[in-house]
Amino acid sequence: MKQQQSGSMAAMLLALVAVGTVLLAVYPSAVMGYSSYECYENKDHNSNTIRRVDCYDNENAASLEGCQAECDANYKCKGIVFIPNSYGWKNGIICCFLKKKIGKLQGQDNRTTCKKLNGLVLRDIR
Missing domain, CATH: 1.20.5 (Single alpha-helices involved in coiled-coils or other helix-helix interfaces)
Known part of the structure; x- marks a missing residue:
């Protein structure tokens, strides 16, 4: 038995x-x-930065998805500003800005601002 x-x-x-x-x-x-994001092309949000990511030291953050992953790993992060083209990186190295909140947006070329949405979303990452 x-x-x-x-x-x-x-x-x-x-x-x-x-x-x-x-x-x-x-x-x-x-x-x-993974979180879901609502993104706006050619928009920027200048205040509320909690971390600037050096994309030479952290190559994974040098993509929109990588920058979002940096935000996902920081519990205070509510959104990002990403600079997609390296010629526009702040000080030549900073491409990803983690934000504690996303408020009013302003137009700016070569910027993508993404606001983290609540909850989990199923995304195929393959």
Whole structure:
């Protein structure tokens, strides 16, 4: 009887692992906790910077998605300003600005401002 119960437990455990593996493959971002952003091209928000990211030292932040990932990793971050073209980087190295809030936007070329939306969103990151 005990052997039969052990076998049943092992089968259930394997089934749970299989389901978890499928969920990770289908919905990787939900498990990783990615956020959703509302972005505005050629817009800037100058105040409320909590961190300036050096994109030479942190090459992952040199993309919009990488800058958003930096924001996701900072619990105080509510949005970003990203400079997509390296010729416009602040001081030649700063391309990503983490913001504690996003307020009134102003027009500025070569800037993308993104506001973090509440909740998790399932995005395919493959």
